Amino acid sequence: MALERVAVVGAGAWGTALAQAAAIAGRDVTLVGRDPAAIDDINRNRRNSAHLGHQPLSDRITGALVLPDSDLVILAVPAQASRAALKPIAAALAHLPVVLTAKGLEHLTLKRQSEVLVDVSPTAIPYVLSGPSFAVDVAAGRPTAVTLAGDNAEATSAVAAALAGPTFRLYAADDRLGVELAGALKNVYALGCGAVDGAGLGASARSALLARAFAELTRLVVRMGGSASTLTGLAGLGDLTLSCTSTQSRNYRYGASLGRGESPGAELAEGALTAPVAKQLADQLLIDAPLIDAVNLLLGGTTTITDIVAGLMSRPLKREE
Numbered sequence: 001m002a003l004e005r006v007a008v009v010g011a012g013a014w015g016t017a018l019a020q021a022a023a024i025a026g027r028d029v030t031l032v033g034r035d036p037a038a039i040d041d042i043n044r045n046r047r048n049s050a051h052l053g054h055q056p057l058s059d060r061i062t063g064a065l066v067l068p069d070s071d072l073v074i075l076a077v078p079a080q081a082s083r084a085a086l087k088p089i090a091a092a093l094a095h096l097p098v099v100l101t102a103k104g105l106e107h108l109t110l111k112r113q114s115e116v117l118v119d120v121s122p123t124a125i126p127y128v129l130s131g132p133s134f135a136v137d138v139a140a141g142r143p144t145a146v147t148l149a150g151d152n153a154e155a156t157s158a159v160a161a162a163l164a165g166p167t168f169r170l171y172a173a174d175d176r177l178g179v180e181l182a183g184a185l186k187n188v189y190a191l192g193c194g195a196v197d198g199a200g201l202g203a204s205a206r207s208a209l210l211a212r213a214f215a216e217l218t219r220l221v222v223r224m225g226g227s228a229s230t231l232t233g234l235a236g237l238g239d240l241t242l243s244c245t246s247t248q249s250r251n252y253r254y255g256a257s258l259g260r261g262e263s264p265g266a267e268l269a270e271g272a273l274t275a276p277v278a279k280q281l282a283d284q285l286l287i288d289a290p291l292i293d294a295v296n297l298l299l300g301g302t303t304t305i306t307d308i309v310a311g312l313m314s315r316p317l318k319r320e321e
């Protein structure tokens with residue numbers, strides 16, 4: 001399978017970082033955005049100042065406003081924008097490998113990103129890339145490892161090899177559903193961990209939350225058809241740990257603001273949008289998800305974090321599982 005011409009749709013932080021990774025891997029990359037000033041910045045100044053500051057970009061990256069002929073397309077727009085971003089390019093994606101990278105579930109439909117892709121372009125071939133990976137780290141060439149899940153093992157390994165470089169390592173996997181759910185749901189828990197820290201509840205509380213979040217995440221994903229081993233991997237435990245413990249995470253920061261009793265800023269925090277969808281899914285499947293419930297209460301704004309934590313701590317004692 002020829003995979004030389006890579007297009008990345010979405011010229012934000014993550015799209016630009018993945019374009020850089022693909023360029024370092026030796027691919028010819030077009031970074032497709034919708035803001036002419038950002039595209040001009042990429043082509044003229046070799047950087048994307050709005051999203052990645054002064055990080056120099058590879059000469060192998062060309063900014064564009066329109067999707068060119070490509071062998072592989074990477075979609076890197078926020079989860080709620082994926083459908084709108086895919087619709088105008090649906091025909092061009094027919095039979096092409098499309099790597100989905102947004103970590104969120106779609107409102108109203110409750111769909112995963114690959115379900116959205118198949119709705120819009122039924123013959124596109126979905127892959128999911130997820131794992132502990134901040135855009136600034138990937139763009140700067142700091143060592144990063146992620147999971148790439150697809151339905152055909154040989155083809156998934158070929159896509160992984162096309163994007164892998166000396167500082168960007170992809171592990172091929174086949175549990176596309178598990179990888180997608182883990183990426184979307186970890187943002188909800190990251191928000192909760194940020195809130196615990198913002199409220200000054202202590203490192204012990206945060207670690208307890210992280211561990212119980214991992215148990216809840218595993219319960220949900222396995223019940224929805226994912227594999228338990230995905231959850232102990234990069235896209236599960238790896239990304240959950242990163243986002244729950246780092247002030248670099250926007251979801252963590254969003255939660256920390258809420259924990260401090262402040263209103264969060266305007267930056268993207270997918271967890272705030274995925275939390276109600278996750279609750280709907282858990283409720284529909286009758287899966288006990290007290291932490292997702294707690295984050296939704298926090299986001300609702302009418303219950304204090306003190307009351308939410310008191311509610312969690314006073315639940316009937318149970319066996320650890």
Ligand SMILES: NC(=O)C1=CN([C@@H]2O[C@H](COP(=O)(O)OP(=O)(O)OC[C@H]3O[C@@H](n4cnc5c(N)ncnc54)[C@H](O)[C@@H]3O)[C@@H](O)[C@H]2O)C=CC1
Binds near residue numbers: 010
């Ligand atoms: N920033 C990071 O470190 C990482 C982000 N992600 C995920 O990647 C996704 C995107 O995040 P970021 O790039 O950080 O966000 P961002 O806010 O930096 O960029 C989003 C980009 O999407 C574009 N966009 C929005 N709606 C669009 C539409 N309808 N059509 C075309 N383009 C559209 C925006 O113009 C913007 O350039 C999120 O789901 C996030 O969870 C995943 C791993 C790491």
Ligand SMILES: O=C(CO)COP(=O)(O)O
Binds near residue numbers: 103131134190243
């Ligand atoms: O998914 C990410 C790192 O793996 C990025 O996390 P935030 O969106 O919380 O910044």
